[in-house]
Amino acid sequence: MVWAGVMPVFSQDSETRLSSDAEIDRRFQLRRDWILRTAVSNLDEADASRGSVLDVAAALQRGENRKAALARLARLNEAVPTQNMFWMYPMAAVMAAGGPALDDASWKRIAELWRTYWPSRGDTENHWVMYYGGLYLAAQTWKESGPERWFNGRSAQENRDEARSYLEHWMRVTTSFGQGEYDSPGYIGEYVVPLALLAGWCDDPLLRQKSRMMLDYLAYDYVIEHLSGQYAGAHSRVYPRQLLQPARTTAAALGWLLFGLGDRQMSQQALLLAMSGYTPPPILERIARTPDRPYVERELKRTRWRMRQAGSESFVVGDKRTAPVYKYSYVDKDFVLGSSQGGLLQPIQQQTWSLRWRVDQPLDASNTFFGLHPYSSPHEGTMYFPMSWDTTTDTIVRSKVDYDSPDKLAGGSPYEQVFQHGAALIALYDLPPGTRFPHITALFSRDLRNTVEDPSGWIFSQGGPVYIAYRPLVPGEWRPNDWTGLLAGGAGGFISSGFKEWGTGHRCYVSTAPRNGYVVQVAPVRDFASYEAFQTAVRSRPLATATNPELEVSYTCLDGSRLHARYGQAPSVNGTAIDRAHWPLFESPYGVADRGSQRLELRYGIERYVLDFQRAVIEHSFVRP
Amino acid sequence: MNLISTVEANQSVYKPRMDTDKHGFWRRAAFRQQGDRPLASNPFLSVLIRVHPWFNRGLGRMNVVFTTLVLLLGVPMVVVGAETAQLYAAVGMTKAQKNSAVPTDSGLYRRERDGEWRHFGPRILGIATVAGQPGAPGVLLMGSADGVIRSVDGGGTWRKTTGWQVADVRSLAFDRNQPNRVYAATLWGPIRSEDGGATWSLAQAGLTELYCQTVVADRSRIHRVILGTADGVFVSTDGAVTWNRVPSPSTTILRLAQSEADPRLLIAGTQHRGAWISRDAGETWVATDPASAAANLYAVALHRRDAAVLAVGGWSQGVRVSGDGGATWQDRSAGLPVRNVLVLAFDPDMDGRLWASTFEEGTFFSDDLGRTWKSGGLYGAHGFDFSFLPAPLR
Known part of the structure; x- marks a missing residue:
């Protein structure tokens, strides 16, 4: 039952309870x-x-x-x-x-x-x-x-x-x-x-x-x-x-x-x-101020138009090719862990996954943790840009100076496969011989505290109200971020402007094994009695990793779900393969949209707000509780 | 003698009086240009047009009548000899491009008689080529990132004739047997026009890959078109309505050229697969020059009178020349400052003169098939294409 009418004051949030329209x-x-x-x-x-x-x-x-x-x-x-x-x-x-x-x-x-x-x-x-x-x-x-x-x-x-x-x-x-x-x-x-x-x-x-x-x-x-x-x-x-x-x-x-x-x-x-x-x-x-977190947000996006080398996963819209991007975000009141499936989803500046944690004064905070394979190739450039094989990287670097640098912190890779469930994430990398930058990187920002390398192979850290566990399949080494000095040296004009202020003090965990990966487990501090208790809980979780002959991970995460990922295959949760064929355009407690629908329905309590682009109509209504 | 009006008519001979309205828009006093109508190239004719609107309406399709009338009236007119041509280079000035995605300049440059290059036409990013309609005085098409830009007055005024659906136009080919028909290769698929580039339609049926950056309208057979795509060579025999793949390397075809001396001879430069030759007008292809067999060859050129003389150029390849129809090849890069060559063309007026555009190190020409080179200017340019268009004579 739906009726339209005056917006009642409806919220469970102390701030928005008093917030009428x-x-x-x-x-x-x-x-x-x-x-x-x-x-x-x-x-x-x-x-x-x-x-x-x-x-x-x-x-x-x-x-x-x-x-x-x-x-x-x-x-x-x-x-x-x-x-x-x-x-x-x-x-x-x-x-x-x-x-x-x-x-x-x-x-x-x-x-x-x-x-x-x-x-x-x-x-x-x-x-x-x-x-x-x-x-x-x-x-x-x-x-x-x-x-x-x-x-x-x-x-x-x-x-x-x-x-x-x-x-x-x-x-x-x-x-x-x-x-x-x-x-x-x-x-x-x-x-x-x-x-x-x-x-x-x-x-x-x-x-x-x-x-x-x-x-x-x-x-x-x-x-x-x-x-x-x-x-x-x-x-x-x-x-x-x-x-x-x-x-x-x-x-x-x-x-x-x-x-x-x-x-x-x-x-x-x-x-x-x-x-x-x-x-x-x-x-x-x-919705922005909802106290009802955590929730899972799934979204379907698409790649930039691919003019060639579009790949088997691509599909046609009109007369142009694109490929689906499957986004998954776990949105907690203290953190957001979000990811896409990996691959060359966008040219040059993609962030495949990231963790952010809540801070009281966010403006200058470096409240972030993420990983990547720093890929650079004319294959990527000519897939997305109207440039030739031999000039594309050079041309890209003239405006995005870090694109062809081994210490860069953004970019997708065709050799990266990422899978997330709740507050846990598995990333696998299979770098073939000849890969330009044959290493993977995890960025540990300067705002992280109490980082410890545990004998179990886990690296534990804390970002504000969040505990983080990072488990590389093959160990690596610590390097300063920007270890080439590219940005510190002022390259790229505006890109490196103010680098001393925002770009120093971070470090990277770099692994050079060509077949590698990692598990990330995140949990809010509020869920554990102590940092040690979090570490103990993570250590106790079943974890099996292999790099040969298969590159795969089995991990039972903190919520008890059994995750399995094998490179080149669909990942699974509790034995059920992830179904990406029916990934929704939007899906969370606050909004739903089906692929192809041109329609988004927002939900907050009994309130409904529908954007119907086929009819160019907004429908605002309230359903009976 | 072929008579056409050119850009010079508007730029140098005729300068219509301009008024402005309250918003500062220029208003032509002589007449108001609409659509693709050519601008009058002398005041007498502009008055005629103003007095007789019916004449103006039909003018766009009456070039022969137009020029004949002018001659009969004895009015001084800009004419062009078909035997002379000027070299146009489509370039982006990328050498000095720093911390920016945009070249410091780009567009068409025309090489004047004094050897200087002068910018020609509007400054639009990503201009990749220019072509003139055979037998249609003053009709020019530019292929650009923004689409096709058309002039009907030799470059005096320009109009974009494609919509948002068309981008990244890399190659234009008029059909000499049916001059109103023109094909364009774009990085998003081929298009074609039946009215000299005034309107366009998609031409994609039968293609396995839409990406294409080179197209040739077979001058020996009407309706026959050869297209270089990201999946080899496709041929159409119905004016690009449908396409069929022909046996050819399964890679991106970077440049196609058809011989003036022997229309059955075509050459293709490819990505990662070197140079390929067809001796049956594009139906079958064979690899040539084993030394560059894995190279990216962006440039190909065929001597205008001697079908045995071929040239290719590419990244790290410099210029390579064959004088025996592709049986053997010689490196002719000595004297070039860099071995990255993106465009080659034989000069139609200077017998055997070969032009080469390098990546950002300038343009060069050789009068001895690449044994020696002389600087041709345009230092800093990333060349996309050379075109020879009829030059104005006064």
Whole structure:
């Protein structure tokens, strides 16, 4: 039985018990106002070198600091742009949000730039969404204009039609098969900005509605795996700093704006979202703050489009190939352990699995633990990038300097297979001869305490309220992170910026055996009387490992489940093979979505919030208890 | 003599008066360009177009009438001799690219008579090739990461003619027997156009791999197309409506070329499998040059008049030349600063001149089949393609 009506005050959470929709909205508006005021204050009438394009847009929208805003905009628009879609969306924001306050000179220059500057569409999913989101809004401004007014020789109507077609395609694919550039703590912002533009200012009611729904969708995708505002679990793309300081991300900044999670942070993406007028549905904050943890979140994502070497696991959407990504996260109130199945799921910046633990002041914490095989190969580059075999690695390194470094901390590997059940995880690696970096790495961050190498072969450690046990199949050695000195030496520009602050003091456990793996067991401190008790419990669990002739692990984890993983075969729990063929698009106590459905249902208590993209409808209701 | 209008018409001869509206958009005073209509290349004609809209409407398909009319009227016109061509290089300037995913410059460069290279057309990332429509003055197509970009006025104005579905266009091939038909190889599958590149449709039926970066329109047989994919060579005999795989190396075909001297002769550079030759117009293929049999050969070229002269280039391979139809091969890399060669082409006007584009170390030419090389400029470029297009004569 379902009925629609006024939201009752329903929560078991002490904080949200008092949080009516109105109260949630009041708090959101306060945070939103802080961001907007901060943006406006970045502009200085006496100094036209200060402030971003979005700061200008915010000032014009609020009718504050107009003179400084126009002066700054004139300065920013003096040179021919070079930022492609990163130029398009902020300029579209100025036009949409600040249009009535722009003077004739500003309009003239903006129009001239849209006519003469040819921004590239780029080659990633986020590039395209930004490109077409910005293009739609810009074309909407001069909707009757002809092809002579546009850089690409297409009329405003043609540009809008193309943009709308792509954006609707992207939404359809994402809500059917999962996002390709999934769950990125940084790049989530590059999806939020075009969607915020469209949700805020799109003149087409249907596209505006779908864009608002996609913002809800992405926000849910984030909150269901967050910890202290940090985007936890497995990620498609992460940069070194984001790996080691997980709260210094756009996701965390958005989490603060939308739900008050974590520490207060400013970001350009949050600013544009604040300007757009988008307000998250209150159910998202209730889910974000739920006390009912732990739970298991399963998600289906997909790889970036594979142009060749797509592999037998790939499938076709339209005329492009992709492969499924099976995500699994164990979300506790004190930690999140999350993983994907391993493999080359994304080019170059993948994080296959990670552990995060709760910290009271997350902003500068290195509350993270993870492992990987540092793979680098033209095989990966040519699978995903429009580059040739011999130039792809070189080209990648020019913007992602750590990609071809043996001490890198991000990236997928075709020789990695990962399997998680609850708070335990097994990873196996079979590195063939000739593998460029024939070792595996586990990152022990500087925030870990009481790390001990036990004679049993287990390495025990403690991260805040979490105990960690790590058992390599073949022992390794300790090395400092960044042992090549690549990032410490300042390579890569922004990638290594501030390295001394965030990149030092960590260490890696490195094993060079070509057939190897490890078991990870995590437990909250609250479940044990002492650290010793945890160690004793782990030691007592049945564990059998082998590297020859088969590479396999059998382990009975702390919850009593018998896990078995053999390289190249489906893993099992209590003798039952994991069924990945029926992996859901979303599945947890707070949300469900079936593959191909274009429909996500959020649940909190008796509250239901359904995003139906086929009908472009939101259904908000309450079921009888 | 073949007469076509070119970019020079708009850039140097005719500069329409521009007004701006309240938003600063330029408004052409002479006439408002719409769609693919060519811009008038002289003021007289622009007035004619303004006065007679019916004439303007049909102009895009009336190039012969257009040029004939102009000649009859005695109006000075830019003409082009078919016997001369200018070299265009599609490049990305990657040498100086640091801490960025974006080259410092990219697009088409044209080699002027003085040997200088000048940027041509819009600056778009990932421009990989350019082609001119046979017999259609001023119609140019650029293949780019953003899709196909088309000009009908020799490069004065450009229009993207593909939608979001098309990306990473690497090769363009007009069918000389049916010049309105053009094929494009993209990294996401081939496409084709029946109207000179104004509109496009997918052409994927029968392919086992969509990835392709090289295509040849068989000039000896109408409707016949040879496509290099990530799974070897495919041939279509119905204008790319359907494809069939032919016996060929099961690897990515990096570059195909058909001989001007003997249309039955084709050569393919492959990934990891060296060079392959076909002597039956692409139906069967045999490996050639055992010394580079495992190499990545990005470049192939065939002498325009002598079918026995072949050249290939690749990564760590430099330039290799055969003068006996592929029976034997010689390394002709001495004098090049690097052995990473990505593009080769024989000059149509300079008999036997061979052009080579290296990876970031410049462009070079040789007038003795690679025995000696001279610098041709474009230092720092990552070359994607050479094209020879008719050059303007005044």
